Amino acid sequence: MSMPFLFRSALALVLTLLLAACGTLESQRSDEAALQPVIPSGALTPITPGNLDSWAVQGLQPPADLWQRLRAGFAMPDLDTDMVHDREDWYASRPEYIQRMADRSSKYLFHIVEELERRNMPTELALLPYIESAFNPQAVSHAKAAGMWQFMPATGTYFDLRQNAFRDDRRDVLASTRAALDYLQKLHDMFGDWHLALAAYNWGEGSVGRAMAKNQNLGLGVGYTDLSMPDETRMYVPKFQAVKNIIRDPAAFGVVLPDIGNHPYFDIVDIARDMDVELVAQLAGIGVDDFRTLNPSHNGPVILSAATTEVLLPWDNAQTFRRNLANHRDGRLASWTVWTTPRTMNAKEVASSLGVDEKELRSVNRIPANMLIASGSALLVPRSAATLYDVAEELAHNGQLKLMPQRQLRRTTVVARKGETVATLARRYGVAAADVAEWNKVGRNTRFKTGQRLVIYRPAATSTARASTAPKAPAQRARTRQAAKR
Template sequence: MNIKNTTLSFFLLLSVTVFSQELVENKDIVKIEPKLSYLDSIKKTFVKDDMATCVDSLWMKELTNLDLYNNITDDIKNINIDEKVDYELPTALLKERLAAMDAKSPFNIEYNQGLENIIKSFLKYRKKSFERLMAISEYYFPLFEEALAKQNVPLEIKYLAVVESALNPKAVSRVGATGLWQFMYQTGKQYGLKIDSYIDERSDALKASESAAQYMSNMYKIFGDWDLVLASYNSGPGNVSKAIRRSGGQQNYWNIRKNLPKETQGYVPAFLATMYIYEYHTAHGIKPDRAIIKHFATDTILIKKQMTFKQISDLLDVPMAQLQLLNPSYKLNVIPFYHDENHFLRLPQEKIAVFVSNEDRIYAYAEHELNLREKPFQVTKPIFKRDTVNYALQQIKLPKTAYYKVRRGDNLSEIADKYDVAVSDLKKWNKLRSNSVPYGKSLKIITEQSIVRTVKKEPKEETVPLETVSENQRVATSEVKVNKEEELASNPERKDIEYVVQKGDNLGNIAKKFGATLTDLQQWNNLSDHNIALGATLIVAKNEIAITTDKASFSSFKKKNIASVSKKEAAEYYVKKGDSLFSIAKKYPGVTISDIKKWNDIRGEGIKPGMKLKING
C-alpha cells in the first residue's frame, strides 16, 4: 500500500513539474492579434452608449408580419354580416355599450343585427389577432392622433388604419394600394406624397397619416357625415353618390349600404366593431401583447450622405427588420441623398446617441464602401498647361470601329490603303476567304484613335522625343524644340478646364487624373476641405488648351508645333521570303504601306523575294 502511495505521489509531482515548465514556456509565446476589418476598426473607435436596447427582435418581426393584414382583409371582403354568430354576448348589454360609445363619438353608432354579428365574429375568431394589434397600436396610435387632431378630424379614425392595413406600413393590396392608410398611387400623388425609385411616402407613418387626415377633412366638407366619409375612403366618393341616388336620396350609411360595392358593405361595420373591441377588450378577456418600443422612444437624424440599411445595421448593431419598420418609406433599403431635399433616419434614442457621437466615422465608412464599387471606364481630355515651356508628346490609344460601304470598282487593297490597315486584317474582321468583295457590302474596319497630351519638362529649351501615335501610323522619334512664346502666339485662346464630379469621384483621384495637386483644386474652387458634391463642376486646370486628336489633327499639331525634325537618309531593303508590304512598313518607324508604294511605284500588293525597295527617311 505504501509502495502504491509513493508511486502515485511521484507521478503527481512529475506532472506538476512538467505543467509548470509548459506555463513558463508559454509566457514567451507572442499572441498574434487578428487583423481588424475596416468596419471593425471604425466601430472600435465609437463612443459607446451603455443604455439598454429597447427593441426586441421577436417583436420587430411581429410588427412587419403580413398575416394579420391578410386575415383582416379576407374577413372584410368575405364576411356575411347578416349571418348570426354564436357567441356569449347578450344583445341588451351590447346595445348599452354601443349607446355609451355613441355618446362620446361623432359617428352614428347605433345597434343593428349586422353590427352585432360582425362584433361577435371578431370576438370568436380574431381574439389573438387583436391582442397582437393592440401591442402594435401603442407605437402608431399617438402618431395618428397627432395628425388627425391637426385637421380637426375625429380621433376614432385611427381605428380605420387597423381595418385598412392591420397597422402594417408595407401592406400592399391586390390593386396596388400601399401603406398604413392604403393610398392608391394617384391619390398619394394628389395629396403630396413623394413616390420615386428610392422613396414611397405612402409607407411613411407620419406623412401618410397627415394626408389621410386631409382626405377625411375634404370628404366631410362634401358629405357632412363621418360614416359616409369612411365609405368614400373605401370605395371613392363617386360610388357613395351613386348609392345615395339609388336609395332615393337617403344619406344614412345603413340605409344606402345595400347599394354600395360589396366590400364597402362590410367596411364601416368592421370599423365600428374594431372600435368596440378596443374600447371593451378587458371585458372580453383580451390581453394586449407587450409593446417593447413606442414612438416617443425613437428620434430622427438628418442624413448627409447616401447610406444603406446594411451599412447602418453593421455600424450600429441595429437589426435590419428594425430599420425597415422605423423607416418603411425607403423602398430599396437605401437612404438617398438629394441636394434639394432632406431625408431622415429614424432610430431608437440610444442609437441616435451613438450615431451623433460618431457621425464623421460613420460617413467615412459609407464613403469607403462606395469607393470599393467598380467604376465605369472614363476617358478625360488631356490638356496643355499654360506655364509649361517644353513638352514631350504622349498619347492615349482608344479603339475606333468604322464601316465602309464597298463601291463599284473598289478592291481590298485600295480600301486597306485608305484606312492604313493590312488586307489580312480586313479579311479577318469581315470573315472574308478571298480578296474579292461584293459591291454594296459594309466592311468593318478597326483603327485606333489617339489622344495627344504633353508632359511638363524643365523650364528651358530642350529636345523632346515624339512618341508613336498608333500601330498603323507611326511617327519617327525626333528631337523637337518647342518655345513658350511660339506656343502662346499660335494658341491665343485659353480658358479654364472644367470637370463635372461623377459618382465615386473624390478630390484625390480627380487631382491625379488631371495632373493637379489637391491644394490647386482647393484654391481654384474655393474649397475649405476635401468634400465635393456629386454633379458639382470643378476647375481642374487654369488657362489651358485642350487637344484631342485623330490621325489628321495629330499631323496638323505636329506641323504647327514642331520646329525641326531630323530626317534619316534613304535606305534600301531587299524583299525576303514571307515579307509583305505591311511587315516591311512596321520595320521602319513612321513609314506606311502607301509611302513604300509611292517611293517604289508599286500598284497593288505584289512584291517578290529579292526585289529591292527604296525606303526614305
C-alpha cells in the same frame, strides 16, 4: 384751554373731513353712472342655479396609457347594427390576431393620435389602419394599394406621396399619415358625416356621391345605412365600429390589449449625406429589419439625402445614432449611387458595361428575368471609390425604373434607299433611331449611301404568329363564314 374744548374742535374737524369725502364719492359715483350704458328693463334674466355633479378636480397629469388617451378622444357617432355585432364576434374569437395587430401598431399609434388631436379630429380614426392593413406598412393589396393607410398609386400622387425607383411614400409613416388625415378631413368636409367619409375612403368619393344622388332622386335616405354599395364597403364601417368597441372596452370581449405607453416610440434624425441603410442601422445600434419597420418607404440599400432628409429611429437609438455619426471617421457613407441608362438595355449589358455583378444588379433593382431596361431608367449601382458626390436632387426625387418585355430579336440585313437616314430607316421598320445608330455604329444624324447594307433587329415571328397569318384552308374559311352568319 380746557380739554372739552379741544375735544369738540377735533370732533368738528373730523366731521368736516368726512362730509367732504362723502361729497367727493357721490360726485365720482354720479360721473361713473353717467358713463354706464342704459340697460332696458327686462333685458337681463335671473341666473339659474346649477347642480354640481362632482367635487373632484380634473387632474393635470396626462394619461399614462395611450389606450386611455385614445378613448378620451372618441367623437364619432356609433353604429349599432347586426353587421357590427357579427364583426365583434369575429374579432373577439381571434384574440391572437388582435394582439398581433395591436403589437404592430404600438410603434405608430402615438404619432397618429398626436396628429389627430392637433387637427381636432376624432381619435378613433387612428384605428383605421387596423381595417386597412392590420397596421402593416409594407402591405400591398391585389389592387396595388400600399402602406398601412392603403393608398392607390393615383390617390397617393394626388396627396404628394412620391413613388419612384428609390422610395414609395405611400409606405412612409409620417407622409402617409399626413396624407390619410388630409384625405379623411376632405371627405368629411364634402359629406358632413364620418360614416360617409369612411365609405368614400374605401369606395371612392365619386361612388358615394353617385349613390347619394340616386337615393335623393328616388326620395330615399342618404345616410350610410341607406345607400346601396358593394359588400366590401357595406362591411367597412361595421368592421371599424367593431374594432372601436373592442378597444373601448376590451374586457367585455375577453381581449387583453398590450401596454402602450403615452410617449413617442420614435424620434426623427436628420440625414445630410447619402447613406447606406446598413450603416444607419449599425450606427443606431439596431437591425436592418428594425430600421425598415420605421422607414418602410425605402426600396433599396441606400438613402438618398437629396430626397430623404430625415429618417425615424427608436427614441433611445436616435441619440446613439447622432453620437456615433459624429464620431464616425470613415468618410465613405454610401456604397451605392444612381446610374441612368443611355439606351434600352438588358441587365447583362448594364452589368458588363459597369463591371458589376448581374445577379446583384437584378436583385437590388428588382429586375425580373426576360425584361429590358428602358432608356433613361435610373438604376442603383455600386459606387466606385472615386465617386464622392451624392445623387442629384432631380434624380433622387424623380428617378424611375422602366421595364419592358424582352422580345426575341432577329438580325436582318436591309439596303438603304436613296436619301435614307437613321431616322427614316427607323421609321420604316418601326424601331428606335438610337437603336439603329447603335446597331450600325454610326451617329444619330448619319445619312446613308444608296444601296448601303445595314443591320436591323426585328422581333422574331413566333409559330403562333405565322400560323395566324397563313392562308386558311377552304374548310376553315367555310367554318369561319358560318360562324360569322350565326
